Amino acid sequence: MQDTKEKYWSPYVAGFVLGLVLLATFVVMGRGLGASGAMMRTVTYVVDTVSPEHVDNNSYFAKYAGGDKNPLSNWLVFEVVGVILGGLLSGLMAGRFKWKTEHGPRITPKGRWAYAFLGGGIMGFGARLALGCTSGQALSGGATLATGSWAFMMVMFASGYVVAYFVRKQWI
Amino acid sequence: MTLEKIFDKRLGFILLLVFGAILAISPAGNVQHPFLSADELAAKITSKSNQMAAEDLAHIIIDKQPGVTIIDLRNKSDFEKYHIPGAIHIPVDNLFKRGSLDNIDPQNTIIIYSNGDAHASQGWILLQQQGYDSFILTGGMNYWIKGILNPEKPDDLVADSEILRYQVRQAASKYFSGGGMVLDQKDQKTKPKIRKPINFKKKKKADEGC
Amino acid sequence: MFTPLYKFDFFGVEISFVVAVIIGIMFGFTLERAGFGDAKKLAHQFYFRDMTVLKVMFTAIIVAMIGTLLLNLVGILDMSLIYLNPTYLGPQIAGGVIMGIGFVIGGYCPGTSLVASATGKVDGFIYIAGALFGMLIFGETFPLFQDFTVSGFMGNAKLTDLLGLTPGVVAFLIILMALGMFWGAEILEKKFGAEES
Numbered sequence: 262m263q264d265t266k267e268k269y270w271s272p273y274v275a276g277f278v279l280g281l282v283l284l285a286t287f288v289v290m291g292r293g294l295g296a297s298g299a300m301m302r303t304v305t306y307v308v309d310t311v312s313p314e315h316v317d318n319n320s321y322f323a324k325y326a327g328g329d330k331n332p333l334s335n336w337l338v339f340e341v342v343g344v345i346l347g348g349l350l351s352g353l354m355a356g357r358f359k360w361k362t363e364h365g366p367r368i369t370p371k372g373r374w375a376y377a378f379l380g381g382g383i384m385g386f387g388a389r390l391a392l393g394c395t396s397g398q399a400l401s402g403g404a405t406l407a408t409g410s411w412a413f414m415m416v417m418f419a420s421g422y423v424v425a426y427f428v429r430k431q432w433i
Numbered sequence: 434m435t436l437e438k439i440f441d442k443r444l445g446f447i448l449l450l451v452f453g454a455i456l457a458i459s460p461a462g463n464v465q466h467p468f469l470s471a472d473e474l475a476a477k478i479t480s481k482s483n484q485m486a487a488e489d490l491a492h493i494i495i496d497k498q499p500g501v502t503i504i505d506l507r508n509k510s511d512f513e514k515y516h517i518p519g520a521i522h523i524p525v526d527n528l529f530k531r532g533s534l535d536n537i538d539p540q541n542t543i544i545i546y547s548n549g550d551a552h553a554s555q556g557w558i559l560l561q562q563q564g565y566d567s568f569i570l571t572g573g574m575n576y577w578i579k580g581i582l583n584p585e586k587p588d589d590l591v592a593d594s595e596i597l598r599y600q601v602r603q604a605a606s607k608y609f610s611g612g613g614m615v616l617d618q619k620d621q622k623t624k625p626k627i628r629k630p631i632n633f634k635k636k637k638k639a640d641e642g643c
Numbered sequence: 644m645f646t647p648l649y650k651f652d653f654f655g656v657e658i659s660f661v662v663a664v665i666i667g668i669m670f671g672f673t674l675e676r677a678g679f680g681d682a683k684k685l686a687h688q689f690y691f692r693d694m695t696v697l698k699v700m701f702t703a704i705i706v707a708m709i710g711t712l713l714l715n716l717v718g719i720l721d722m723s724l725i726y727l728n729p730t731y732l733g734p735q736i737a738g739g740v741i742m743g744i745g746f747v748i749g750g751y752c753p754g755t756s757l758v759a760s761a762t763g764k765v766d767g768f769i770y771i772a773g774a775l776f777g778m779l780i781f782g783e784t785f786p787l788f789q790d791f792t793v794s795g796f797m798g799n800a801k802l803t804d805l806l807g808l809t810p811g812v813v814a815f816l817i818i819l820m821a822l823g824m825f826w827g828a829e830i831l832e833k834k835f836g837a838e839e840s
Contacts, residue, residue: 284707286666287707290648297778344757350672351762382773383749384746390737390792395754404704406810408802409730414739415739449822457809464644
């Protein structure tokens with residue numbers, strides 16, 4: 262592994278490239294990018310393996326895996342596999358792959374883990390309620406001018422800024 | 434900050450403004466696919482991709498899926514006698530009339546039915562010509578009454594998928610006729626379940642956001 | 644008009660999965676290059692120290708938006724065939740509030756947590772575990788608030804309908820807004836920007 266880390270791209274360059282990837286997705290597939298949908302399908306897959314009856318009796322799970330449907334046979338699931346590969350590739354190429362925990366100066370790694378789990382849980386719940394996450398709603402919905410996606414995006418950032426003050430010890 | 438960087442940002446800034454101005458005065462985004470040609474219409478009818486099975490429609494109604502418009506094309510007396518819950522009444526002849534479709538959102542999933550398939554097919558073409566994509570209820574009201582309201586048990590030696598369909602129909606029947614179906618014991622054990630259908634949004638293939 | 648290619652049956656479901664992996668790789672690669680595998684970088688957005696998230700997101704949105712509109716203008720792309728997120732104002736606003744909270748506490752959003760994990764961030768893995776757990780809870784409790792999840796339904800509503808403007812004009816306004824935000828972001832970073840840690 263290299264010692265010197267490559268610098269991140271300029272935000273505008275990264276945004277431009279990300280925009281082109283999103284545009285390519287629209288032109289080739291006629292749909293946007295996503296992430297949380299694939300996570301939901303993973304959850305459903307596990308639940309379906311443990312108890313298929315439970316899945317069939319819950320209208321939300323049944324949407325993904327009712328009957329013989331395989332929840333993992335879906336475009337987003339494959340896309341997310343690619344996201345992981347792409348992230349790994351970029352990290353390795355830039356010498357940024359390293360086992361570590363990101364945390365602010367005033368919190369221990371263990372404390373950060375607890376926050377990460379809590380935040381992930383809240384986010385997971387919210388993402389399903391909002392029918393998508395930052396990639397599916399804000400990015401893809403934003404570029405297609407979907408009203409609900411813009412409302413979602415504004416509210417999410419506003420809410421983040423309000424709550425930021427209360428958890429500042431974690432980050433700064 | 435080097436001179437080059439400033440130049441780059443300025444260039445990006447100017448480019449964005451130019452693109453924005455071009456778009457603002459152009460019809461971009463509203464350029465539509467031309468109407469389907471006769472061949473494409475024929476292909477759609479032959480391939481039956483414009484049809485919706487009665488079981489699927491039953492799902493949509495039971496799940497109270499939003500964004501769905503059901504249009505009854507039959508005559509007034511038929512409509513008053515019985516119609517599929519939530520259906521609105523537009524006799525097929527009225528489809529020609531200007532303004533008859535004003536209250537219908539073309540973005541909705543539109544399902545049309547008549548007694549059989551013939552009038553519905555006419556209605557489908559009329560709707561296509563006016564820019565509305567729709568589905569024909571397979572078998573029309575005739576099948577709805579036979580298959581959904583009074584489903585008959587299939588023979589013992591039919592495929593599993595047929596039995597599953599029967600169970601769906603039976604469950605739907607209970608929903609639409611308010612129960613009262615006599616089930617034999619075997620059926621009670623298998624407990625018919627209503628499963629959510631995949632997406633019915635227009636011609637889009639099964640899709641979702643994030 | 645012959646795109647989106649998939650909707651015009653240029654290829655089937657199997658190929659679309661291959662396409663998915665390729666697009667995913669490009670997506671993940673770009674997210675990592677933008678620095679989105681680092682929770683601190685993402686969270687500092689909310690303290691005005693590092694406005695990368697805003698810059699990247701809005702640049703991407705306007706690039707993709709301009710691209711789709713231009714391709715439509717020249718008759719290549721049929722925009723009506725692009726999946727449009729339907730609007731359910733109730734759950735989307737409530738979900739937005741909840742996700743804003745989760746974003747600041749957890750430090751990632753679902754997509755970036757995948758990239759973080761792929762580059763070895765332990766908190767990324769734990770975040771994913773948390774997100775999966777949160778989704779399980781959502782699925783299990785779904786029947787309790789099923790009605791709410793379809794509240795405020797507005798169909799495939801677009802900003803163009805809401806504002807009564809053509810897509811081109813709306814795009815122009817969004818570009819102006821984004822440029823204003825970039826300008827503001829640069830000023831904020833100068834003022835609050837943290838020294839490299």
